[in-house]
Each structure stands twice: as structure tokens, then as C-alpha cells.
Amino acid sequence: LALVLIASGPAWAADDDDTTQTTSLKVMLDWYTNPSHAPLVIAQQRGFFERHGLDVELISPADPSVPPKLVAAGKIDMAISYQPQLHLQVDQGLPLVRVGTLIATPLNITLVRADSDIESMEDLAGKSIGYSVGGVEEVLLNTMLEHNGVAPEDVEMVNVNFALTPALIGEKVDAVTGAFRNFELAQMAQEGVKGRAFYIEEEGVPTYDELIFIANRDTLDANRDAYTRFMAAVEEATAWIINHPDEGWKAFKASDPALDTPVNKKAWYNTIPRFALRPAALDGHRYDAFESFLLERGQIKAKSPLSRLAVDLSQP
Amino acid sequence: MSVLKRLWPALLGILSILGLWQVLVVVTGVPGYVLPSPLSVMQAFASHQQLLWHHAGITVIEIVAGLLIGCISGLGTALALARFHGLRRTLLPILLISQAVPLFALAPILMLWLGYGMTAKIVMATLIIYFPVASTCYDGLRQTPQGWLDLAQTLGADRRRRLLRIQLPAALPALASGMRMAASAAPIGAVIGEWVGSSQGLGYLMLDANARMQVDLMFAALLILVTFGVALYFTTDAVMRRLMPWHEDRIGATS
Amino acid sequence: MSVLKRLWPALLGILSILGLWQVLVVVTGVPGYVLPSPLSVMQAFASHQQLLWHHAGITVIEIVAGLLIGCISGLGTALALARFHGLRRTLLPILLISQAVPLFALAPILMLWLGYGMTAKIVMATLIIYFPVASTCYDGLRQTPQGWLDLAQTLGADRRRRLLRIQLPAALPALASGMRMAASAAPIGAVIGEWVGSSQGLGYLMLDANARMQVDLMFAALLILVTFGVALYFTTDAVMRRLMPWHEDRIGATS
Amino acid sequence: MTSLGFSLSHARLAFSGQWLFDGLSATFAAGSWTGLLGRSGSGKSSLLRMIADLPIPDTHALTLTTSDQRPLAGRLAWMAQQDQLLPWRKVIDNVLLGPALRGRPTAAQRQRAMTLLDEVGLSDKAEQWPKTLSGGQRQRVALARTLFEDAPVVLMDEPFSAVDAITRLELHELAARLLAGRTVLLVTHDPLEALRLSDRILILSDQPASLSDFEVPGGQRPRALDAPDVQRMQSQLVARLHSAPHTNNEGST
Amino acid sequence: MTSLGFSLSHARLAFSGQWLFDGLSATFAAGSWTGLLGRSGSGKSSLLRMIADLPIPDTHALTLTTSDQRPLAGRLAWMAQQDQLLPWRKVIDNVLLGPALRGRPTAAQRQRAMTLLDEVGLSDKAEQWPKTLSGGQRQRVALARTLFEDAPVVLMDEPFSAVDAITRLELHELAARLLAGRTVLLVTHDPLEALRLSDRILILSDQPASLSDFEVPGGQRPRALDAPDVQRMQSQLVARLHSAPHTNNEGST
């Protein structure tokens, strides 16, 4: 029975032609609400979604690998995911497509303690490195290591799940990868430990969009209009945040009292410059290049055409 | 009240744990993101009260529903296994296998099927409780002294009545043991469910707080959860004792 | 061999589950990234054999070590509780509380203390097993028929010998029930430990495979885990039966 | 109720390869009382179990025919050597176990159970848990439970062994009255009891054991203890029991 | 071993507010055998439990003095009304339970246990599980266990109730031989048994109950059953038991 539900697609698809009515959208975040999700929270709070005829429900998962599956299965309409993951998922045959960008630069860094003897990535040879989500992160790290002349076999990879910062400040690992530059650095500072970051795009990895919106390719055409309106609302919210950073922070923390922490505040300001100003716009070259990069590294079986990976909702 | 009296040693235990914990934190100087002091947990508790109670309410509903459904279906399975010889050959191994599967592995699938609402969490809590109850009850049902079974036979009992009027009451002490354990496992079930996908409940709050390194808030949520788990244990214990007025533990349980 | 004979229904159960599963997948057309078909899991199994066995070896060590330590310390606690009246008032609530704490909540902290090596996983498996064993054993130890205790008293047994020669054997059936359950829970403990942080083991492999969307590989690992869990259950069952030659289940367990 | 006789033949029983008895046969006339005597361990309880069709772990076989050719099951009451009271049922509910296991006891049945309890001298214990009873009281509850069944065939395994001499005589009267017309097989270790209550005495002896008849005094059951016949026959019966070799204690053959 | 006498006074016992007895006293001379008779439920087993200092759920008190003024604990063997065999110990190990509970049985003790088992007629069952025994066999194992203890004070609660008449006589001889010089308190429902084995007979009767003496035949224990004294006194004893009112069955006061 449950499977029938999965196959039947989003419930709202039926009354789609009635555009005057508000459309409900279920959007799953990649992880717990944090400043990276600011445009969504603000758009929700300030009624931008509503103004665009959308009734958006934001849901956070505990496991970032879940949202793409739910989108692919038609359980939710849209999810926030990561560009590198998208390439793998499309390669695996998941009917996913990027419909927008939330954060337009990589956030990924490899992080070590500033008081450690690791001055550059070359020094990672023989060290242990923690990571939280397997797969792409390993590929990216290996690329960075090789770029710095370190053989991937020379480091010990430890899956520390989501305890990146504690593992590092607790000195259970020498470095962590897959940390976010806007968040983990602030987190470390909060605990009084200075961190040193190695930026992924400076260490031989092609640049990419860290956070993207993905949707189900099979139902895309039916929902194109709603998604377009969604991106417009996000764009408005982003602009508003950039214009009113302090007011934005107040609004953000008011949305959930649990968000009001010093780390979040710091991360808030760190994140603002990284939001995509035109969420719907697509830099096709980026996707093409990253696809080639992954193929080269043997992570995907074949190169998918750009149209399978991403659409530009702003193009008619 | 005897319930209060029964809860008293538990409270004492909690207090002594708290004391030990505070001493540990002070003495070892363990950083707050690893183990916050009970005082800072209390502070977090106080400053997030509303948030905590809101999430606690949801989790409690999940736990109680899971416990009830789990116990009833576990008992039902045990009875069915004891009643129908044929079932045993096929159902028992399946049961076993279902228990050996780490449920969290299946959680994403469950979520896909059941959505991320309360149902999925109740199902998780139910599943976690279900097997221990089914297993202990079934073990209990199998230990009926032969003499009573003989008696049932000569008195012309059918299998159903023999099961319900002889084997089941005879298994009650074993069953109580299983239920007590299930009661203390129920919170875990609900929390796992919440971890896998939800935006409400203590489990969500804990993961969320953990991810934000608000470890004190996480521990405050944990504290509620633990208190509730312990209360549930003693409630179950009291209920089971009420069900067995003829039975006495040889060594008082908590006295 | 009786062990083989006892395992046979379990194998049958596994096979029937596999069959059902394949049918389910074919009929409902559920996508492979949600639920791979058993056939594709078998393929993944075949093509990753070495990898799987390597990680399985590590997890098995963790599980067995956790099971042994958990059972022994659980039994020890139960004996201590039954032996020393004073302990009961304080230790029992602490025990309860420790059980009510969702271990996974503490898992990250445990990892921070114990590192990401095997120790932490063994500790997790141990903790998961410890409480159910302690609780059932203690429940069992309290149910000794009064007549035997009287006998022990008039025969001049000290508390220790009474415990070991009367209460303990009398509790063996209850104890067996607890151990069987613990055996099937042990794999879960080890896997949780691995999920929270590790670079080896089936749990690690599952997590990794899941992140890479190699759901078939993840299920292959799961299959090994489940098989091992079931085997462990039956082994424990056989061992406990061996320990109780005088005892017979009224209804054959798996026959 | 019409009386129901039965007979058994080819009864055989072995434990771990050693025959307790083989090829036993006996006929129990409708409405007759048979006393079954025999040394401890000679197989009396096992024989009763076999007649009641209760599980026995080892090799055993028995051909049983009833006077109306229909199976005995459901028309038989069995009182075991142990009282087998259910600890979770009050005394009165233990007496009512039969009806409770076949359906729901009626008020009339409850009334009858109360009367029976009164007759075995335990009316004031009706609402107590079995664990508060003395050994003899427990046995009397078990007796009441058996009498309640009102079955045409009644097997009783040392039903009066735990009560004092006076109560025992009273229970004899009670049983004789309530089980009049029933076919009763009574295992007992008390020769006097057997002589007082039986129409016929069977002695299980030898290894493998066989059944032998012992002549009983005439007259109406229960016979007076001071009847000269009874006194005389008691010595004869004891002598007869004495002459039967000890069935166990000699190892396997 | 020197004999050990003891006496009790101010023995009182009530269950749920109803006095079973109050202010009982009795003296048990060193080396004497006392038969304790009384109606079922009169409190015999409870009295034995009180002497053995075993737990009793309700109000009870007892003053016990021994002839050497030292406590009785550890110098007393108690044989309960139920056999209380441990199912996880083979028959021989059940006999050896005492030494096993106080330490580790020696080879000599094992030998003695074997001899005792032989004397109760169960040497061939030594290595069997208790569940394979008949009711009378179980009781004999319990007796062997009690005799093994070789305690100066022995309390036995209907120790021969489940064995046949012949075995019972043999066990009388055995007990009389092995327990010579011990102070024995024997609860029994068989007047003849009491007359055969006791130096003194106490009857527990009335409600609340009191103890009354009954004169016993002279001569050496165990007395022959056909001694004229014994036969005559049996009728007297039965008459005496008859005259004692039924202790229960009359509701609470």
C-alpha cells in the first residue's frame, strides 16, 4: 500500500492547473535548521512564500542521505542537497534534478587545529582525518591530498558521523574534512580553539555549488511554475537578508528559540556573503566540469548530459 | 502512597548520580561540549523550559502509544506462537530476524513508507518493544509446569482456554519481567524514530542541540527522557504487581 | 547434528523472507535505492565478498566480546543485587536510569572518551546487553520458591552459597530467556557504535554504502549482520539448554 | 447418569529401556470401586496417567475399551498425587477450574462448588489464595475440584494421603456418597482405606509388574473400620503386600 | 554426639488476625521422639517452621530454650511436608545438598549418601534427575537428605505419607536406627505410626489450639504393630482425635 503511495507522486499535482489557489510545497532541509537555511526561514517568516501563492512546509531530517531519496520517491517536493552528491545520485539512476542554488560556493573545508603542526595539507600524511558522510567527501579529500602530493593510503579515514568539531577539539582525530567554513570554524572559536582551514577549491577540486535545491525530474514539468515562484521568493528573501543583516538575525532567531546561540550568530554573518543572489540561475559549466571531474576519478559510470543534472527555471 | 514510596529510592538514585556527575565534571575539568555539568544542564533546562515541555509532550505520546501497541502485539504474537504449532516453525525465525535487524538501518525505508509524522515514530517504538515482549512472553508461556497442563487436559480445556487460563497466568511473572524491560526501552524506540526524521520531539531536540553543540540543552532533554523512562518502569512494575496479587517476590523488588 | 537441525527452521525463515522480499520488489516496483531486490543484494554480496568479510570479521569480534562482557557483568550485577540488600536501594535505580538513557545519545560522548577504536564499540555492545541481562537475571533470582530457600536456611547455607547453589540454578530458565534476547540485541549495539564513528566494521560499511547510494551493498552487510544475530541467538539457546539438562520446555522451542 | 465401565489390555510401559510392566490387563466394572495398591515406584501413577491419556516421556502403549465403545476422553476426572492448585485462582475458583476451562462457571456451579468446599471443611477458606493453605487443606481443595467434575470415571492418586485420620474417614464418607455409581480407580498406600472403600483390590507387584486380585469384604462401602472382616483382611493384605518383591532397588536386568 | 533437648513456651501464631494458637508450651526431652498429631490445618507445619526459625508471613512468637542454652540454629534438620527436591541436582546430589551448601562434599560424604540411598531403596536411581521419580521415591530422597544431616534435633513433617505400607515399616526401622539418641519431632496423620515411633504423643487441637499429651505404650521403638498395647491404644487415640473439635471450618470469631 505504501508503495502505491510512493508511485502516485505528490498529492498536490492533481489541482495544479488552478494557479489562483495556493500551492503547498513540502521542502526538506539537508540537516537541522542553521544559518545556511536563512533565506528559507526568512521567506517563510516574512511571508514571501505566501505572496507567491505558496504554502511551504520546511522539514529537517537527521540524516542528509534521506532527503534525496524522499524526493526521488515523490514523498516530498523539494529538498536541499549538495551538488557533488547530485552527480552520484543521478548516475545511480535517481530521478533528481537541480532546480535552484542556495549557496553558490563550496563551504567544504578541511579543518585542523591552529595549534597543531599541520601547516598545509602536505602535513596530513600519516594523520587521521574524520569525516561525516562517506562517498563524495572521500573523493574530494583524496583529490586534495593528491594535489598536495600525499597518497590517500597514507591517511587514516575515520567516520565520526556528525561529531566533527568535538572529534577535532577533543583531539580524537588530527583533521576533519567536510566541515563547513561558515559553521565549524565559529563552533571551534566558541570553544576557545582556533582552527586552520584548507579551502577545497584552492586544493585542486573544481568549484561547485554547496547547497542546491533538488526536485523530482519526472514531475518537474507539472510543478515548474510552483518551483519558479519558490525561487523568486527565495531570491527576495536573500536580498532582504543582505540588506538587513542584523534585523535578519533577529528574525531568524525568533523563528525558533533553540536557534539563538552565539555560534549561530557568528555563522549567520559568515554565511551571508555565500548565498546565491539568483537562486534559479544555473551555471551549466560548473555542473559539466564537475561531472567530468567525477568521471575522471572513476566515481560515476558515464557522463550525464547537463539537462539531466540541472534545469534553469529562469530560462523559459 | 506506595507508588511514591516506591519511587523514592529512584529519586535518591537520580540525586546521587547528579552529585557524582557534578563532582566528576569539576574534578576532571572535562569540557562542556563533552559533558556539561548538571548545573549548566539545569540552567539550560530552566531557560528552555517551554521548548522542552513542548517536545517532551510529543515524545511521551509516541512512547506511550509505542509501549501499548508493542506490548499488546508482542503478547499477541507470543500467544499465537504458543497456540499454533505451525506458526512456530515459520514465524519464530522471522521474528528473530526482525529483531536482529538494526532498525535504524531500515528507518529510512520506514520513513518512506510511513512518512515523517508521528506514525513512523510510534512504529519504531513499537518495533523496539515488540520483540523483547514477544520473546519473554513466549519463553514464559513455554514453562508451564506439566501438572497444570495435564490438569487442563483431563478437565477438557480446549487449546485456547488452556492458553488463556493456565499458561498465560503461569507466565505472568516472566511476562512482568519482559514488560518492565520493555518499558525502559520504549523511550529509546521513540527517540530513534525521531532521529531518523522529524521536526519535533525530544529525540529531534537532542540531535539538533547536539549538532549545534548545545550539549547542555541536549542533556536537559535527556534528563526528561530518563525520568520518564524510569517512571514508566515503575508504573509498569506496579501494574504488573496489581495483576498478580497472589505472587510475591522472594526478595522485595525495590524495598 | 542437533545444532544444525535447530538452525534449519531459521534458514527456512530466511529463505522465505528473501522470497517474499523479491516478490514485493517485483510486484510493487519499489526503486532500488529504497529497497534493492534480494537478487541485486546477492550480486553486491558476490562482488564485494572480500570487503564484506573483512568488515564482518571486525564486527563479529566486537559483538562477541560485547556479548560476553555484557552477559558476565549483567549476571554479576544481578547476583550482587540479590546478595547485598543494601546495594538494591541505590544500585537498582541507577541501573534503571542507565537503561533509560538512549545509548546513542551518549554514543558521541563515549566515542570522545574512548576514541574511535574497537573499545568504544565493545563498550556500546556491552552496555546494550548489560541491562536486559541484569534485569532478567535479577527478576529470575527473586522468584526462587520459598521451600528451597527454607531448605537452604535449615541446611546452614551462607548467603553466598544459597545464592549460587539454589537461587542461581532456579533462575536459569529466566536467565536463559534474558540471554537469548541479549544475543539478538548484541549486533545492534556494535553497529550503533560503528555508526557513531569508526573506520571499520559492518556498521561503518553500511553507513558508507548508504552515503554512496550503494543500497544493495548496504543490504548485503545487513544480511550478514542479521544472519550472525540469528546464529548467535541459536547458539546462546543451545548453550543455555546444555546448562540445564534437567529442564525441558513444555512446548519445544523451535521444533 | 449411567455408569461407565472400562477395561484395559496390553498395557505396557518402559522407562529408559526397562519394563515397568508389559501386557497388563484389567476390567473395571461400571460403578465399581477399585483400590490399586503397590510398592512405591511400581508404576501406579503412571498407569493412571496412561488411562487418562496424559503424556508420558517414554515407550508406552495401552488398549482401552469402554462399555459403550466411545472414547473415555471428556468423561474422566483425574486427581493427581500432587494437588496442582493454581496459585492465581482463589480456593473456590480452583474448585471451579473445570467449568472455567470449558466455558464460564454459572452461579449454580459456584453454589455447588461452595457446597463441596463446605463438605471438605473449607468453606471459610473459599476466598483465600492457595498459598495460605496447609498441606491437607490443599489436598481437600483438589479433592473438591475432582468431585465437582462429577465424571463417570474417576481416577484418584492417593487422594487422602495428606489429611489426618479423622478427616480422612469423613472424606471417605463424602467420596462414597458423591461418587456412588461412578467407576472409581483409587491408588492408596493405606490397606485399611482400600478395604474400606473398594469393591475390588488390585495389587501391582513384581518386575515387570503384574496385577493380582485381592478379595475384599462384602457389604456396603464405606465399610466400618471395626467390622471383623476388615480387621482380619487387613493383616492378610499386609502379608500379601509383604510377599510381593520390592519392584525397584534391584538395578536393571 | 550428645543429645540435645529443647523446650518451647509462649508459642503464638495468628494468620490475618485469627489465633491458631497462643501460649503453647512443650518440652522435648533430649533423645526423645515426639509424635505430633492434629487435624488438618491445626498448625502443625507452622509450629515446626517456627521451631526451625523459618519465615512466617504473619504474627508469630516463640521462646525456645535448648538444654545447653545455645541456639538451635545449625543443629537442626527439617524435613518439609513437600519433598523440595532441587530439579537441577541428581538424586545423589540432592541427598548431598547439606554438605554442598556448607562447602564441598567429600568422597566419604558421597559414600555415606550412597549408603543412605541404598537404605531407602533408591541406590539404582542415584544418578537420575528428580523429575523421573515417583511420589514415594521423591519422599524417600528427601528423607535420605534429612537423615544425612545427622542433626541432634530433627523435625519431620509427615515424612512417610507418600510411601506404601511395607516401605513405611522399613523406613520406620531405618529412621529409628539412624536417629537413635536424636530429639525428634514427627508430624504424622497415622495414629499407628505415632504409636509405633513415639516416646510421647502430643495432640494439637481446639481453636485456638492447645497441646495435650497422650500416653504411649512402653517398650523399645519402633514397636511391633501387633503388640496388644499398640492395637488397644490405637482405638483410644482415634477416639481422642475424634473428640477434639474440628479446628477450622467454623469461620472467624
Ligand SMILES: Nc1ncnc2c1ncn2[C@@H]1O[C@H](COP(=O)(O)OP(=O)(O)OP(=O)(O)O)[C@@H](O)[C@H]1O
Ligand atoms: N501464609 C498464610 N497465610 C494465611 N494463613 C495461613 C498461611 N499459612 C498457613 N495458614 C493457615 O494456618 C493454618 C495452619 O497451617 P499449617 O500448615 O500449619 O497446618 P497443618 O497443621 O500442618 O495442616 P496439615 O496437616 O493439613 O498439613 C491453616 O489453616 C492455614 O490455612
Ligand SMILES: Nc1ncnc2c1ncn2[C@@H]1O[C@H](COP(=O)(O)OP(=O)(O)OP(=O)(O)O)[C@@H](O)[C@H]1O
Ligand atoms: N519421566 C520418567 N523417566 C524415567 N523414569 C520414570 C519417569 N517417570 C516415572 N519413572 C519411573 O517409573 C516408576 C514408576 O513411577 P510411578 O510414579 O508410576 O510410581 P508409583 O507407583 O506411583 O509410585 P509412588 O507410590 O511412589 O507414587 C518409578 O520407578 C519412576 O522412577
Ligand SMILES: [Mg+2]
Ligand atoms: Mg505415584
Ligand SMILES: [Mg+2]
Ligand atoms: Mg502441614
